[in-house]
Amino acid sequence: MSETYELKQLETDVLAILAQHTDYRTIIDHVKPHLQKLLLNDHLIPGEYQAPLPTKYAQYLLYKSANEAFSVIAFIWGAGQVAPVHDHLVWGLVGLYRGAVVEKRYRREDHGEAAEPRYTIREVSEVTAKQGDISFVYPPDYDIHGVANPFNEVAITVHIYGTDIGKQPRHIHDVATGDSRDVVTKHDNASPIYS
Ligand SMILES: [Fe+2]
Numbered sequence: 188m189s190e191t192y193e194l195k196q197l198e199t200d201v202l203a204i205l206a207q208h209t210d211y212r213t214i215i216d217h218v219k220p221h222l223q224k225l226l227l228n229d230h231l232i233p234g235e236y237q238a239p240l241p242t243k244y245a246q247y248l249l250y251k252s253a254n255e256a257f258s259v260i261a262f263i264w265g266a267g268q269v270a271p272v273h274d275h276l277v278w279g280l281v282g283l284y285r286g287a288v289v290e291k292r293y294r295r296e297d298h299g300e301a302a303e304p305r306y307t308i309r310e311v312s313e314v315t316a317k318q319g320d321i322s323f324v325y326p327p328d329y330d331i332h333g334v335a336n337p338f339n340e341v342a343i344t345v346h347i348y349g350t351d352i353g354k355q356p357r358h359i360h361d362v363a364t365g366d367s368r369d370v371v372t373k374h375d376n377a378s379p380i381y382s
Contacts, residue, residue: 192224194231194250194259194381201257201347211278211325214349218280219321222347225259226282226319232261232343233380237285239265239341240375248353248374250381255351260374262344264288264336272308272333272360273370278325279348281334283316286342290314290322293331293362304365316344331360 204217225231236247244264251258262270264286272293281290292312298305308331316322324330336342346352353374358367 191228191230192221193228194225197221197225197259197347198250198252198257202252205256205349211349214278215280215323215325218347219323222280222282222321222345223319226284226321226345231284231345236261236376236380237263237341237343239263239268241265244268244270244336245375246353246372247376248351248379249345250379251351255354256349258348258351258353260346260348260352261380262334262346264334264342264344266336266339266341269335270333272331272362273372274326274330274358274360275324275348275352275355276326276330276357277349277352277355279323279346279352281316281322281324282345282347283318283320284343284345285318286336286340287315287317287338288342288344289335289337290316291333291335292329293333293360294328295331307365308360308362310362 200221247261249259293308294311359370360367
């Protein structure tokens with residue numbers, strides 16, 4: 188059995204990638220195999236963080252680099268819990284650690300500054316992600332999605348973003364009306380699980 192891939196090694200690997208590349212899609216392609224290894228780490232998330240919260244999905248910061256160039260977050264999805272349609276405005280990867288979630292992808296179609304509405308959000312795909320699957324987001328064209336756990340068991344996803352996503356100003360979109368609102372989704376833990 189190969190050695191367990193730890194967050195400290197991930198930091199070394201991701202910072203090396205960020206030192207060489209600035210294009211979001213290129214960064215994602217290089218980070219992806221490292222997230223794949225991290226998803227195989229059975230000790231990544233302490234047991235007390237694996238239980239869902241009663242009213243919403245839980246968002247726990249696992250680790251962030253000192254310069255906040257990237258962060259690693261665990262999301263715990265209780266049965267039926269949902270994240271509304273949102274963007275990120277930074278590169279990110281979503282790995283399925285336990286259970287399964289449904290991800291719907293959306294595309295923003297701009298109609299010009301003078302148009303009313305200026306843009307519409309259109310659903311383009313729906314995928315059920317299972318253990319080991321990795322999805323990704325990056326602005327401007329591949330940045331909007333919604334995630335849900337419609338299943339009866341808890342799901343856990345592990346995300347890597349190119350900033351501390353708990354501080355990142357971004358948007359929640361109302362697909363039906365085309366409205367969006369500003370949001371910062373803070374972590375549910377005050378300090379990272381690993382430092
Ligand atoms: Fe997201």
